[in-house]
Amino acid sequence: MATAFKVVPKEYRDSVSLMQLSALLAKLPGVEQASAVMATENNLALLTEAGFGVSGTGATAADLLIVVRGEQSALVGAIEEALKNLTRQADSGVGQESAAHKPRSVQMALAEAGAANMALISTPGEYAAAEAMKALRLGLNVMLFSDNVSEEEELRLKRAASQRDLILMGPDCGTAIINGVPLAFANVVKRGPIGAIGASGTGLQQVTVLVDRLGLGVSQAIGTGGRDLHAKIGGISMSKGLKDLAADPATRVIVLISKPPAAEVAERILSQARKAGKPVVVNFLGADPRKISGGGVHGARTLEDAARAAVDIARGELPRQSYGDVPPSLVGLPPLAADQRYIRGLYSGGTFCYEAALLLDERLADVYSNTPVRAQGRLEDLWHSHHHTLIDLGDDVFTRGRPHPMIDFRLRNERIAKEAEDPQTAVILLDVVLGYGSNADPAGELVPALRRAREIAARGNRNLAFVGHVCGTEGDPQGLDLQTNALTQAGMVLTQSNAQAVRLAASMVSGRAPGRS
Amino acid sequence: MSLSQLGNGAYIHRIPASSPRQVFIRGGIQLRRLPALSIGSRALVHSVTGSVHSVYRQACNVELNDGALVTLLGREPGHLPHGIRCVLPEPEDFQVWLRPGQAVAADESLLRIPEAGMAIDLSSAADWHCGLDGCAIDQDAEASARAMHAARLVLQQQAPQGGFAPLLLRDVVAGSSLEQAMRRRLSEALPALSRAGLSFDCAAAAQALAQLAGLGPGLTPSGDDFIVGYLAALHARCPREARLRSFLEGLIAPVTRLAAAANAISRQFMLNALAGEFSESLAQVVLAIAGRDQLWLQETAARLVRVGHSSGADSLVGLLFGLRPSLLVADASASRLAAA
Numbered sequence: 001m002a003t004a005f006k007v008v009p010k011e012y013r014d015s016v017s018l019m020q021l022s023a024l025l026a027k028l029p030g031v032e033q034a035s036a037v038m039a040t041e042n043n044l045a046l047l048t049e050a051g052f053g054v055s056g057t058g059a060t061a062a063d064l065l066i067v068v069r070g071e072q073s074a075l076v077g078a079i080e081e082a083l084k085n086l087t088r089q090a091d092s093g094v095g096q097e098s099a100a101h102k103p104r105s106v107q108m109a110l111a112e113a114g115a116a117n118m119a120l121i122s123t124p125g126e127y128a129a130a131e132a133m134k135a136l137r138l139g140l141n142v143m144l145f146s147d148n149v150s151e152e153e154e155l156r157l158k159r160a161a162s163q164r165d166l167i168l169m170g171p172d173c174g175t176a177i178i179n180g181v182p183l184a185f186a187n188v189v190k191r192g193p194i195g196a197i198g199a200s201g202t203g204l205q206q207v208t209v210l211v212d213r214l215g216l217g218v219s220q221a222i223g224t225g226g227r228d229l230h231a232k233i234g235g236i237s238m239s240k241g242l243k244d245l246a247a248d249p250a251t252r253v254i255v256l257i258s259k260p261p262a263a264e265v266a267e268r269i270l271s272q273a274r275k276a277g278k279p280v281v282v283n284f285l286g287a288d289p290r291k292i293s294g295g296g297v298h299g300a301r302t303l304e305d306a307a308r309a310a311v312d313i314a315r316g317e318l319p320r321q322s323y324g325d326v327p328p329s330l331v332g333l334p335p336l337a338a339d340q341r342y343i344r345g346l347y348s349g350g351t352f353c354y355e356a357a358l359l360l361d362e363r364l365a366d367v368y369s370n371t372p373v374r375a376q377g378r379l380e381d382l383w384h385s386h387h388h389t390l391i392d393l394g395d396d397v398f399t400r401g402r403p404h405p406m407i408d409f410r411l412r413n414e415r416i417a418k419e420a421e422d423p424q425t426a427v428i429l430l431d432v433v434l435g436y437g438s439n440a441d442p443a444g445e446l447v448p449a450l451r452r453a454r455e456i457a458a459r460g461n462r463n464l465a466f467v468g469h470v471c472g473t474e475g476d477p478q479g480l481d482l483q484t485n486a487l488t489q490a491g492m493v494l495t496q497s498n499a500q501a502v503r504l505a506a507s508m509v510s511g512r513a514p515g516r517s
Numbered sequence: 518m519s520l521s522q523l524g525n526g527a528y529i530h531r532i533p534a535s536s537p538r539q540v541f542i543r544g545g546i547q548l549r550r551l552p553a554l555s556i557g558s559r560a561l562v563h564s565v566t567g568s569v570h571s572v573y574r575q576a577c578n579v580e581l582n583d584g585a586l587v588t589l590l591g592r593e594p595g596h597l598p599h600g601i602r603c604v605l606p607e608p609e610d611f612q613v614w615l616r617p618g619q620a621v622a623a624d625e626s627l628l629r630i631p632e633a634g635m636a637i638d639l640s641s642a643a644d645w646h647c648g649l650d651g652c653a654i655d656q657d658a659e660a661s662a663r664a665m666h667a668a669r670l671v672l673q674q675q676a677p678q679g680g681f682a683p684l685l686l687r688d689v690v691a692g693s694s695l696e697q698a699m700r701r702r703l704s705e706a707l708p709a710l711s712r713a714g715l716s717f718d719c720a721a722a723a724q725a726l727a728q729l730a731g732l733g734p735g736l737t738p739s740g741d742d743f744i745v746g747y748l749a750a751l752h753a754r755c756p757r758e759a760r761l762r763s764f765l766e767g768l769i770a771p772v773t774r775l776a777a778a779a780n781a782i783s784r785q786f787m788l789n790a791l792a793g794e795f796s797e798s799l800a801q802v803v804l805a806i807a808g809r810d811q812l813w814l815q816e817t818a819a820r821l822v823r824v825g826h827s828s829g830a831d832s833l834v835g836l837l838f839g840l841r842p843s844l845l846v847a848d849a850s851a852s853r854l855a856a857a
Contacts, residue, residue, distance in 0.1 A: 012570070012571035012578075012617075012780070012782065013736060014573055014825070014826075015734070015736045015826035015827065015828055016825070016826045018734060018735065019679055019826045019827075033693050033694065033695065035695055037734055037735075038731070038736065038738055038780060040778075040779070040780075041778065042702075042729070042730060042731040042732040042738075042740060043731060043738065046695065046698050046699060046732060047698075049698040050693075050694040050695040050697070050698040051694050052695075061731055061779050061780045061783075062780045062781065383687055396674075396675075397674045410678070411678075
C-alpha cells in the first residue's frame with residue numbers, strides 16, 4: 001500500500017463537504033482509506049500514527065490536507081478527483097447566474113410552470129408546514145417529503161387540502177408515482193390498471209414493483225404519510241386518494257397499504273372502499289385479512305399477497321386467500337453449526353422490517369426489533385442484537401447526520417460484519433431497494449461486505465446464510481438483472497419478495513431456536 | 518424592530534435609525550444598504566478593516582486585520598458571539614454575493630464590502646449575548662443529573678459518524694486505522710483531563726487539552742469543538758464551585774496558546790469560550806441543564822447535534838465531559854478505548 005497527499009492552502013470547506021469528500025475518495029477503486037482534514041499538528045501526528053506518511057508537508061492549521069492510501073496506480077487519480085471535487089463545489093457555490101435563475105419560492109416556481117398542479121416540498125421540518133400551506137393556498141396538491149412536521153400541523157394541512165379538494169401526501173411521504181412519474185424513492189414501473197395508496201413508502205414500492213414484475217402496471221401510486229390512519233388524522237389523505245382512484249377511469253383495481261390503522265379509521269376507510277364501485281385489495285399489515293374481506297374488498301396478509309391478488313382481479317381471476325404458504329426450498333443452502341440459531345434482519349425499508357417482524361413473530365419466539373409487533377419485542381439497545389433481531393436502519397436513530405441506508409450502505413455494512421462475529425448468527429436477512437433515490441449500485445456496496453462477513457465467520461469455522469430480496473424492476477436505473485446477478489454470485493439467496501425471504505429465513509432456523517407456541 | 522427571542526439568549530434593542538436603501542461611499546460608488554438584525558457581544562467591528570475569509574450559504578466569515586473573526590449570519594443559523602445577523606436580498610445565499618478576499622471596512626454604523634456592492638447597516642441592530650451570565654449548574658441536583666443523562670442519550674442516538682461521540686459512545690466495528698489512532702489518543706487524553714479537573718491541576722489539564730486541540734475531522738476539528746464545550750461546562754459550574762474559578766483562570770494562558778495555533782474559525786470560538794461567550798445552540802443546552810428542563814434539553818441537544826457535521830456533537834461531548842467525565846469515560850469505556 002502506498003500513500004499520497006495534497007495540501008490545499010487556506011481552504012475552508014465546511015465540515016459536511018469535508019466528510020463527503022473523504023467518503024467519496026474512500027470509494028474510488030484501489031483506494032483503501034482517505035481523509036480530508038485540517039492540517040493541524042495533532043492531525044498530522046494522528047495520520048502518521050495511522051500509517052499515512054505525511055511528514056514534511058509544510059502545512060499549517062489553516063490548510064486542508066487530503067490524504068489517500070491504496071494501490072499506487074490509484075493514488076494520482078484520487079488526488080486529481082479530490083481537487084476536481086473541490087473546484088466543482090466552488091463553482092456550484094458561487095455560480096451567481098444559475099442561482100439567480102432558480103425559483104426561490106413555490107409562487108415563483110408556479111409562475112414559471114403555470115400548468116403545474118403539484119408541489120413536492122422537501123425542506124427542514126420546521127419550515128415544511130408553512131411551505132406546504134403556501135402551496136395549498138396556490139391550489140396545488142402537495143407531496144410533503146419532509147419529516148419532523150407535528151401531528152397538529154399535519155391535521156391542519158390536511159384539513160386545508162380537503163377544503164380545496166386537494167390531496168396532501170405526507171408528511172414524511174417518501175414514495176409516489178403520479179401519472180407515470182416516479183417521485184422521490186420510487187421505481188420505474190409500467191403504467192396499467194392498478195392504483196395503489198400507501199401509508200408506507202417501501203410498502204408502495206414493494207406492491208408496485210411486484211405488479212410490474214407480474215406483467216401489469218400502475219395507474220397511480222399515492223403516498224399518504226405514515227400517520228394518516230392515526231385516529232387524530234382520521235385517514236384524510238387515504239380517503240381522498242380512494243375517492244380519486246374510484247373516479248379514475250384508468251384504475252380498475254385499487255390497493256390500500258398501511259401498518260395497523262386506528263380501529264375507527266380502518267372501519268371508515270373500509271366502508272368507503274366497499275362503496276368504491278371497484279375491487280379494493282387491502283393490506284393493513286397485522287390485521288386479519290378474513291375480517292377485512294367482503295363487499296368488494298379483499299384482505300391480503302402480506303404486501304406480496306396484495307400485489308398478486310390485485311393482478312389476479314385485474315385479469316378477471318379470483319384472488320387467493322394466501323399466495324405464500326408453500327415452504328421455500330432449502331436445497332443448496334450452506335450447512336450451519338449447532339449454535340447458529342438466530343436471524344439478524346438488517347433493513348433499509350421500515351415496512352419491510354415490520355412485515356418481517358410480523359411473519360417471524362408468527363413462527364418464532366424471541367423476536368426483537370425497533371419496529372416490534374408487540375411491546376415486549378422492542379429492542380432496547382439498537383446497537384446490539386438480541387436473539388432474533390430485526391433492525392430498521394432507516395430509524396431516526398441511525399439517520400441523523402447521514403444519508404438514508406437506501407443511499408449510504410456504510411452503517412449496514414458495519415452491522416453485517418458485527419453480526420458475522422456473533423457465533424449465534426445463522427441468517428442475515430436483507431432488503432435491497434432499487435429505483436430513483438436509492439444508491440446507484442447497491443450490489444457494488446453490499447458484495448464486499450458479504451465477502452468480509454463470510455471471512456469473519458470462516459475464522460470461527462462457520463458458514464453464514466444471506467437471504468433477501470431485491471425490490472426493483474428492470475426499468476430501474478440500477479438494472480434488476482445486473483444487481484441480482486452480482487448478489488447471487490456473491491452467495492446471497494434471493495427471493496421474489498420480502499415475505500418469501502422471511503419465510504425462507506424462518507425455515508432455516510426452524511428447530512434450532514424456540515418456535516412460537 | 519421585532520426579534521423573536523430564542524432560548525434565553527438576550528437581545529437588547531437599539532432605537533431604529535432611518536435607513537435609506539442606498540449608501541454612497543467615496544468616489545460616488547453606490548452600495549446596497551442591508552439591515553443587520555442583531556450583533557453578537559464579541560463582534561467588535563467599530564473602525565476596523567479586514568477581508569472576507571470564507572463564505573458559506575448561510576454564513577460569511579470576515580477576518581479583521583487584528584486577527585479577530587466576525588461572522589455574518591443569514592436568518593437560519595443560531596447566533597454567535599462574533600456574529601452579525603443580517604437579511605440578504607434574494608437569493609439569500611452569501612455565496613452568491615461574496616468572495617473570499619474582498620475588502621471589508623466598518624465604522625460604528627456601517628460594515629461596507631464595496632466589491633460586493635453592499636453595506637450592512639448596524640445602526641438599528643439589537644445586541645445579542647448568549648445569556649449565560651449567572652447561569653449555574655448544580656451537579657448534585659438529581660434533575661440536573663437526569664438532564665445530563667438525557668443529553669448523553671441524544672448524543673448516543675443522534676450524533677453523526679465522525680468526530681468523538683461515536684468513538685466514545687458506540688461500539689464501532691473494526692474502525693479505520695485513523696479511527697483507531699484517534700481512539701488511542703482519546704484514551705490517553707480524556708482520563709488525564711478528568712484527573713486534572715478533579716485535582717484542579719491546571720498544568721496537567723493544559724497538557725491533556727493540548728493533545729486534543731486540532732484533533733479530528735471538520736473545519737473546526739473535533740478537539741477544538743470539544744474544548745469549547747468543556748470550557749462552557751467549567752463556566753457553568755463556577756458559581757457553585759469556588760475552586761473552579763482559579764482552575765478556569767489558570768487555563769486562560771494555555772488555551773489562548775492553543776487558539777493561536779488553530780485556524781481563524783476555531784481560534785475565535787476558543788477565545789469566545791475563554792471569555793464565557795458561546796454559540797446560541799451550545800448556550801441553550803447549558804441553560805436547559807441548569808434549568809433542569811428535560812424536554813427543552815432534548816430539543817436543544819438535538820438541535821446542537823445537528824450543527825455542522827460533527828461540530829455540535831463534539832461540543833456537546835466536551836460540555837458533558839466538563840460537567841461529569843464519567844458520563845463519557847467510565848472505567849469500562851476507558852478500557853474499551855485503550856483496548857481498541
